[in-house]
Amino acid sequence: MIDWVMIGFYTVMLLLGVWQLYRVYGFYKWDKKAKILPTAPAVIFYGGYFGVVLILTSITFMTGITNIKFGHTFYVIVGILLMLAALAIFRRGRKNVKEIEKR
DSSP states (O other): OOOHHHHHHHHHHHHHHHHHHHHHHHHHHHHHHHOOOTTHHHHHHHHHHHHHHHHHHHHHHHHTOOOOOOOHHHHHHHHHHHHHHHHHHHHHHHHHHHHHHHO
């Protein structure tokens, strides 16, 4: 028997994830022009990560997969991405400080 309430819930969750990615992309386009927020790379990274998690979680539950195991490689990739986001934040902050010093 199909549980329509849960399918509706998962569909709403999927749409929220897509909306989150759309808003992160809009923020990325704005930030590409403005470049005033030193923490923008973190907002983009974590916002995108949250949107992808919402989408994948809803799809996982819709398909009925309950035995999910992430390998060691997945955590290494996430760690590298976190380091790249931190490096981007550092570079952006340093660039902003140099611009302020010039004024």
